[in-house]
Amino acid sequence: xxxxxxxxxxxxxxxxxxxxxxxxxxxxxxxxxxxxxxxxxxxxxxxxxxxxxxxxxxxxxxxxxxxxxxxxxxxxxxxxxxxxxxxxxxxxxxxxxxxxxxxxxxxxxxxxxxxxxxxxxxxxxxxxxxxxxxxxxxxxxxxxxxxxxxxxxxxxxxxxxxxxxxxxxxxxxxxxxxxxxxxxxxxxxxxxxxxxxxxxxxxxxxxxxxxxxxxxxxxxxxxxxxxxxxxxxxxxxxxxxxxxxxxxxxxxxxxx
Numbered sequence: 001x002x003x004x005x006x007x008x009x010x011x012x013x014x015x016x017x018x019x020x021x022x023x024x025x026x027x028x029x030x031x032x033x034x035x036x037x038x039x040x041x042x043x044x045x046x047x048x049x050x051x052x053x054x055x056x057x058x059x060x061x062x063x064x065x066x067x068x069x070x071x072x073x074x075x076x077x078x079x080x081x082x083x084x085x086x087x088x089x090x091x092x093x094x095x096x097x098x099x100x101x102x103x104x105x106x107x108x109x110x111x112x113x114x115x116x117x118x119x120x121x122x123x124x125x126x127x128x129x130x131x132x133x134x135x136x137x138x139x140x141x142x143x144x145x146x147x148x149x150x151x152x153x154x155x156x157x158x159x160x161x162x163x164x165x166x167x168x169x170x171x172x173x174x175x176x177x178x179x180x181x182x183x184x185x186x187x188x189x190x191x192x193x194x195x196x197x198x199x200x201x202x203x204x205x206x207x208x209x210x211x212x213x214x215x216x217x218x219x220x221x222x223x224x225x226x227x228x229x230x231x232x233x234x235x236x237x238x239x240x241x242x243x244x245x246x247x248x249x250x251x252x253x254x255x256x
Contacts, residue, residue, distance in 0.1 A: 005236040009034030012086040013233065016069060016078075016126070017096035018054075019046040021195035022145060022222045026093055027062075028054045029226030030233065035091065036061040038082045042068050061086070069096040069122035070114060079129035088137070089130050091233045094123040095145040097163075101156040101201050112159050119163035124170055127185075131178055140183035141233045144171050148191045148248050164189075168244055175242030184241040186232045191248025194219040215250025 013030045017023035018039025027037045031054050039054070039062065041047050047064040055062045063085045067078040082089055097119045100111045123144050134140025149157055150164030168187055175185040192198065192210040202210070211218050228247050231237045246252060 006230055006234045007034055008091075008230075008234060011035045011090040011233075012038070012088055013091035013093065014038045014040070014078075014082045014089045014126075014130070015093040015095060016040050016067075016122070017145075018093075019043065019050040021197070022190065022193060022225050023093070023095040024050050024054065025222035025226045026095065026229045029223075029230050030091070031055065031058050031060045031062065033230055033234065034060065035233075036063075036086055038063045038065060038085060038089070040065045040067045040069075040078050040082075041096070042066065070117045072121075072125060075122055075125045076129060079126055083130070083133060088133055090134065090137075090139060091141040091143070092126060092130050093143045093145065093229060093233075094126050096122060097145065097197075099157070099160045099197055099201055102159065103156055104158040107159055115159045115163050119160070120166050120170070123167055127170075127174060131174075131181075131183060134183050135178070135181040138182035140178070140181075141237070142174065142178075142183065142185040143229055143232050144185070144187045146171075146187045146189045146244065148189050148246065148252055150187075150189060151244070151246075152252065171244070172242045179241055184232070184237065186237070186240060186242070187244045188225060188228055188232070189244050189246050189248070190220070190225055191246070191251040192219045193225060193247075194221055210251070213251050213254055214248065215253065218249070220247065220249050 015027045019041035051062045067074040146167045147164040153161040171187045
């Protein structure tokens with residue numbers, strides 16, 4: 001039984017990008033804390049496999065909804081269907097995102113538009129659809145997954161860093177708008193977390209260099225993001241809003 005501060009019993013959470021990596025780990029952490037969970041992703045088979053893992057050994061409901069977060073009709077349908085499935089959504093973790101590195105002079109307009117839609121617009125849209133029913137109950141938690149690349153950057157990441165920086169601004173504005181209604185809005189900015197995405201875009205040398213820049217000398221695991229998310233989703237985080245929580249193993253603390 002989770003301690004009262006971190007107990008999510010009776011709460012319902014929606015986690016986008018919940019079929020793998022950080023999203024799946026957060027969904028499992030919420031389920032362990034007692035929440036009912038809805039996960040969304042683009043591929044039905046991956047969702048079913050993830051749902052089985054999330055509910056393993058637990059007595060909690062886990063629903064799956066196939067949705068492409070770059071399609072605005074899908075985003076609206078996801079919001080409506082998830083509310084219908086459990087009667088409400090108390091916690092939104094807007095996690096779906098991607099990265100397609102390109103030098104700024106070579107950025108393809110399609111890639112730029114895709115990343116803006118997925119990494120930024122979907123966060124705004126889901127929040128817009130789900131906060132009204134949170135506001136009615138005077139309770140809600142919204143957590144955007146940004147990145148340390150929204151606070152710093154490197155060559156070839158102009159599009160990705162632009163979207164992740166913009167999410168921080170969205171978070172701060174939304175936090176101020178919704179606080180009077182009992183709804184908190186925060187960002188988690190992961191650093192080097194061992195998921196499929198960095199494996200797809202980094203060379204072995206880049207992987208090792210990023211590990212070396214952390215205080216621990218290693219990459220983090222998706223599970224190590226679940227605890228910070230639980231803090232922000234639970235009563236333990238009731239006075240935290242408009243904040244950016246770094247989960248980077250001390251990477252940005254290092255000057256050289």
